[in-house]
Amino acid sequence: SAVISQKPSRDICQRGTSLTIQCQVDSQVTMMFWYRQQPGQSLTLIATANQGSEATYESGFVIDKFPISRPNLTFSTLTVSNMSPEDSSIYLCSVAAGGRGSPLHFGNGTRLTVT
């Protein structure tokens, strides 16, 4: 299974600032997925990032708020822009390391607190 490293593991940020989260995978993958887990909640997909193309955002998430980069097949970043306390969540990077039906593998996540 893929090994996924996320940085930072946690951060405390002030409202109005931005934070960029990095996700590094130990193998080349076509699709990377960014999820948000709000406190006490389930996981919600933010966007799907393919290398060489614009990320595809889910309903309720927009590029201006959550810009994503995917410069190569092993790396992606998610930026949380103009943060507010409502953005306090765990942000998780995930990849599907196989073909059809393969499960997602997750990084340990970035725990973000916005004050």
Added chain:
Amino acid sequence: AQSVTQPDIHITVSEGASLELRCNYSYGATPYLFWYVQSPGQGLQLLLKYFSGDTLVQGIKGFEAEFKRSQSSFNLRKPSVHWSDAAEYFCAVGETGGNQGGKLIFGQGTELSVKP
């Protein structure tokens, strides 16, 4: 649209007792189904998956799950719970289109507590 429902938000079982966590899904075709576990402060770990074939699938840590198409269910079971099984459990359904692994839709999660 795909959806996943985990009817039980919180379950408490005694150590050594059997466990069943419920999961119901809504999907137009035979889905890919997964169970993940999340321990406090940790990422998600895959317990098992159903792709096709045998409807009873075995996973890690002694867990198993049974796919029942007629009931649109994929319940997770363990015959004897250990204190270390206390965690949050998520059921998820995956897209079956395309040739690549796709995005997952997660249920609300079931928090499992284990009492001595």
